[in-house]
Amino acid sequence: MLLPRLLFPMLFAASACTTAPPTPTPTTCPTGAEYAVTGEEAASGLRVLTLELTNCGAEPLRLHGYPSVTVLDGDREPLTIAVGRGSFGISAVAAFDAEPEPVTVPPGGSAVTGLLWRNTYTDTSAPPAVGEHLELAVATGQPTQVFTPIAPRGGGPITIDLGSTGKLGVRPWTAAP
Numbered sequence: 001m002l003l004p005r006l007l008f009p010m011l012f013a014a015s016a017c018t019t020a021p022p023t024p025t026p027t028t029c030p031t032g033a034e035y036a037v038t039g040e041e042a043a044s045g046l047r048v049l050t051l052e053l054t055n056c057g058a059e060p061l062r063l064h065g066y067p068s069v070t071v072l073d074g075d076r077e078p079l080t081i082a083v084g085r086g087s088f089g090i091s092a093v094a095a096f097d098a099e100p101e102p103v104t105v106p107p108g109g110s111a112v113t114g115l116l117w118r119n120t121y122t123d124t125s126a127p128p129a130v131g132e133h134l135e136l137a138v139a140t141g142q143p144t145q146v147f148t149p150i151a152p153r154g155g156g157p158i159t160i161d162l163g164s165t166g167k168l169g170v171r172p173w174t175a176a177p
Contacts, residue, residue: 031138033057033145034056038050038051048116049160053138055109060107063138064102064173065100067139067173069115071133072135073132082166086170088167089167089169096170113171117165117169129163129165133147134148134149
């Protein structure tokens with residue numbers, strides 16, 4: 001009687017050790033990438049948001065250039081704004097104006113990009129442009145996914161508060177630090 005009671009826990013422990021880790025599925029990793037906010041800065045109306053992409057697919061992800069970014073309002077409708085490469089004339093920020101370099105992101109690895117804008121409101125004839133979500137793709141023409149920016153370390157939602165400027169700059173992909 002003692003042997004069967006000991007055998008079950010031993011078999012259970014042995015089977016737990018040989019179970020393969022779960023592999024990403026189309027529902028848990030629909031585009032092969034997961035996004036997170038890893039930094040945010042705001043000074044004198046200039047805003048910078050650092051985004052990290054994690055390759056949740058099974059194959060290396062090759063990036064070169066800039067992600068595709070569309071800013072969405074609270075109803076997930078696109079805002080009518082200009083999105084440009086680099087600092088886009090918003091401010092001189094060297095990291096945004098660096099030449100894009102190829103980046104290979106292995107499964108589980110990461111790369112970073114950033115968004116740059118000014119929260120300036122000088123045109124009172126229209127409401128300020130405020131984004132609550134981002135539609136992101138690793139590059140133009142690639143599959144997109146909607147991402148809601150949340151402050152790191154348990155913070156709340158982050159808004160893309162463009163004021164009346166209507167301009168957003170995008171940093172090229174770089175390897176994660």
